[in-house]
Amino acid sequence: MGETADQFFVTLQHWLVGHAPASLQPILSSLLSVVAILGVFALLFAITTVLERKGLGRIQNRYGPNRVGPFGFLQPIADGIKSLTKEDIVPHAADKVVHFLAPVVLVLAAFSLYAVLPLGRNMVLANLDAGVLFFFAVSSVMELTIFMAGWSSRNKYSLLGAMRAIAQMISYEVPLILASVTVIMAAGSLSTVAIVEKQAGYTGILPHWFVFTPWGFAGFVLFMIAATAESNRSPFDLPEGESEIIAGYYTEYSGFKFALFFLGEYLGMFAISGLGITLFLGGWAAPFSFLAWVPSYLWFFAKLLGMIVVFIWVRGTLPRLRMDQLMNFAWKFMLPMALLNLVTVAVWHFLPQGVLRWIVCGLMVVVPYVLLGRGLTRGWKLEKRVYRFAE
Amino acid sequence: MLGEGIAKGFVETARNFLGSYFSKDRLTTVQFPEERAPQIEATRDFPFLVYDGDDWQAGMRCVGCQICEKECPPKCIYIEKSKDKKPDAVGKPQFYPAVFNIDVSVCMSCQICVEVCPFEAIKMDTEFELSTDDRFGGLLWDKARLSKSNEYYRKVHPTDAAVSDAILAEEKAKAEAKAKAATESKANPALANAPQAGSEVPSTQ
Numbered sequence: 001m002g003e004t005a006d007q008f009f010v011t012l013q014h015w016l017v018g019h020a021p022a023s024l025q026p027i028l029s030s031l032l033s034v035v036a037i038l039g040v041f042a043l044l045f046a047i048t049t050v051l052e053r054k055g056l057g058r059i060q061n062r063y064g065p066n067r068v069g070p071f072g073f074l075q076p077i078a079d080g081i082k083s084l085t086k087e088d089i090v091p092h093a094a095d096k097v098v099h100f101l102a103p104v105v106l107v108l109a110a111f112s113l114y115a116v117l118p119l120g121r122n123m124v125l126a127n128l129d130a131g132v133l134f135f136f137a138v139s140s141v142m143e144l145t146i147f148m149a150g151w152s153s154r155n156k157y158s159l160l161g162a163m164r165a166i167a168q169m170i171s172y173e174v175p176l177i178l179a180s181v182t183v184i185m186a187a188g189s190l191s192t193v194a195i196v197e198k199q200a201g202y203t204g205i206l207p208h209w210f211v212f213t214p215w216g217f218a219g220f221v222l223f224m225i226a227a228t229a230e231s232n233r234s235p236f237d238l239p240e241g242e243s244e245i246i247a248g249y250y251t252e253y254s255g256f257k258f259a260l261f262f263l264g265e266y267l268g269m270f271a272i273s274g275l276g277i278t279l280f281l282g283g284w285a286a287p288f289s290f291l292a293w294v295p296s297y298l299w300f301f302a303k304l305l306g307m308i309v310v311f312i313w314v315r316g317t318l319p320r321l322r323m324d325q326l327m328n329f330a331w332k333f334m335l336p337m338a339l340l341n342l343v344t345v346a347v348w349h350f351l352p353q354g355v356l357r358w359i360v361c362g363l364m365v366v367v368p369y370v371l372l373g374r375g376l377t378r379g380w381k382l383e384k385r386v387y388r389f390a391e
Numbered sequence: 392m393l394g395e396g397i398a399k400g401f402v403e404t405a406r407n408f409l410g411s412y413f414s415k416d417r418l419t420t421v422q423f424p425e426e427r428a429p430q431i432e433a434t435r436d437f438p439f440l441v442y443d444g445d446d447w448q449a450g451m452r453c454v455g456c457q458i459c460e461k462e463c464p465p466k467c468i469y470i471e472k473s474k475d476k477k478p479d480a481v482g483k484p485q486f487y488p489a490v491f492n493i494d495v496s497v498c499m500s501c502q503i504c505v506e507v508c509p510f511e512a513i514k515m516d517t518e519f520e521l522s523t524d525d526r527f528g529g530l531l532w533d534k535a536r537l538s539k540s541n542e543y544y545r546k547v548h549p550t551d552a553a554v555s556d557a558i559l560a561e562e563k564a565k566a567e568a569k570a571k572a573a574t575e576s577k578a579n580p581a582l583a584n585a586p587q588a589g590s591e592v593p594s595t596q
Contacts, residue, residue: 058411059404062420317404318397333393373393 006295009036010122033125037114044304045266046076052312059316079259086255091154094252098152103253103260106145110267112138116192117274120284120297124193131192132184135275136177139230142268143169146232146239149261150249161248164323165239168229171330172236176226178338179219182345183210183279192275196283205289209282214361215344218369220280222338224310227276229330231269233311235318238326273307274300333376340368432548435515437495437532438504439539441555447538452512454479455488459504459513467497468504479510481559481566493537495521496530511555517547 004011017029050065050073057064065072090096116131118124128134143166150162184190187198187210201208210216229236240248250261277283281303284296321329344364351357411417421428438459442450455472471490479485504513516539523529545552 055408058408061407061411061417063418063422066422313401313404313408316408317400370392377393 006121006297008295009120009297030125037119037125038111041111041114041267041270042263044270044301045263046080047073048266048270048308049079049262050075051308052315055309055312056316059313083256083259088255088257089252091252093154095152095154098148099252100257102145102149102152103257103264105148106142106264107260107267109138109141109145110264110271113268113271114274117271117278118193118196118283119274119300120295123284123297127191127193130190132180132190132195132275132279135192135271136173136180139268139272140173142264143173145264146249149253153249153252155252157245157247157251158249160245161239161241161251164241164245165232165249167323168232168236168238168326168330171327172226172229172334175222175330175334175338176230178335178342179223179226180275180279182215182219182341185342185345186210186216186349192278192283196278196285199282200285202289207282207285207287207289209280209285211280211282213348214358214365215341215348216280218337218341218344218365220276222334222341223276223280224307226334227269227272228311228314229326231272232265233269234315235321236326237320238323241320243320269311270304270308273304273311276307277303328376333372336372337368340364430517432550434517434547435502436500436519437498437516437521438493438502438513438537439516440491440534440537441512441514441541441544442538443541445540447535447540449477450540451487451534451538452479452510453488453491454485454510454512455491456486456509458507458509462503462507464501464503465497465499467494467499468492469494481563482570483566488534491534491537492531494531496526511559514544514548514551514555 013029013032016032017025020028053075054064054066054072065075068074068078090099113135115125116128116134118127126134146165146169147162150158150160150165153159183195187195189195189198199207199209206212211220232239238244238248240250245251250258253261277300284300286292286294286296286299344361347364348357348361351360407417441452442448443452444450455470457470457472460466460468460470469490469492470488473487473489475486476484477487479487500515502515505515521530541552541556544555
């Protein structure tokens with residue numbers, strides 16, 4: 001029973017494809033997966049926008065959207081209709097082709113990220129040998145589209161936003177990839193499917209997820225911080241800081257192109273959360289051995305929703321960083337931690353299993369954290385600010 | 392240590408999030424069409440014309456003196472005086488406004504018309520759900536739309552209405568006394584040069 005439910009979508013796809021002539025079967029099979037991914041993640045985007053607005057509202061002690069449909073859950077439909085019926089304005093001086101291409105390519109790139117994410121057992125669109133590499137390569141296309149948008153708009157705010165975005169993304173891509181490299185070292189493979197399989201076993205009831213090791217935990221935290229910066233989310237939303245540069249690189253976008261940017265950004269966030277789940281949280285594996293009967297894709301989406309909740313929580317909590325704080329954090333804290341983490345995973349690999357390995361690797365994570373944190377915060381004067389004329 | 396403040400912040404926002412489900416006091420938003428915050432008594436937005444009794448045309452207090460029209464800073468009031476006369480709130484025959492229009496898209500809610508009106512005829516309203524899809528005609532209110540009963544005025548601005556009622560009662564008493572004196576003077580030719588009732592505008596100033 002559990003097996004049938006787990007493989008339901010896989011068998012459904014095989015059954016559907018079986019009706020087609022043999023020459024069309026491979027392309028039809030891919031097409032079905034693509035359509036499923038497009039549908040599921042676009043729906044998840046719609047749900048997330050309303051959940052985010054409601055969650056942020058509750059954090060700020062207000063209701064959030066509660067007018068459209070039951071509890072406001074039809075709000076995304078209203079938003080979609082609104083953005084479809086709005087006028088699409090292209091600035092007179094804009095580079096029209098690039099201006100049009102930027103949101104389209106962004107969404108395309110964001111969707112192609114899902115090709116290598118294993119959404120469940122046997123549920124991956126393309127099991128590439130270099131899946132993680134593919135993921136990072138495509139995610140850098142998203143950075144390019146942001147610069148395309150900023151540059152083609154011929155607007156100083158767009159350009160400022162795009163330059164901030166490029167500076168930020170290049171800085172945070174380094175710790176992001178270094179944090180993932182630890183997993184690649186431990187798993188010995190660049191294939192996302194192989195990485196998930198490496199974490200599939202259980203000791204007693206506890207899983208072998210990489211996050212439950214000192215280096216994995218540090219790597220996961222580094223990965224998630226860098227992922228937040230990569231997906232331009234608060235507190236790293238400098239590229240679109242409303243209070244400073246209007247809307248950053250998408251200042252000159254309106255109507256459905258704006259919605260496409262919104263979609264692309266959220267899809268990027270889901271994809272990078274999905275990669276975080278794949279690399280550190282055991283992918284589609286159940287968190288306890290006795291829960292393994294629950295279908296694997298449900299676990300993946302439960303974890304993804306958990307990550308989304310954390311993203312919303314972070315957005316509701318932390319104020320936006322300043323540019324110098326952003327850069328200092330990336331280069332003076334994240335990068336050394338990520339590099340040290342590479343050494344830690346090597347030490348973990350070569351030390352024999354036991355308490356010693358935990359102590360040594362734990363210290364290798366905690367001591368640099370404390371020292372680097374001290375270095376980063378040295379010179380900070382955290383005191384109550386006194387306003388001469390306002391009080 | 393680095394991150395302590397961040398952790399504190401997370402706890403705070405989590406407390407807000409969960410608290411908003413358990414404590415109603417946290418959610419201060421008034422869910423407008425279903426719930427309404429009580430209005431303070433001094434609330435005002437646009438003027439209306441007060442009438443006494445049940446018939447708005449017969450009970451109209453306005454005598455078409457056009458003082459408000461002249462005093463209105465943005466000039467949003469338009470009045471045409473009638474040719475005939477009807478008894479006013481005090482009982483004297485007076486002109487009445489044949490046309491009384493207020494363009495509320497121009498009105499700035501300054502209440503100067505209310506201050507200058509000697510007849511307690513124009514007062515400020517509290518009605519605010521006034522949206523319309525006709526931005527010109529829909530916002531130009533005529534006499535019929537502007538007229539509201541004295542009972543309504545008592546309801547929205549009780550204190551002011553009491554003052555207004557007292558002034559009118561006093562005027563009425565004065566007018567009645569004068570009318571009585573006039574009838575007495577008619578009976579007694581020695582007082583024949585007393586002013587005739589109805590030929591002068593009563594003044595509250």
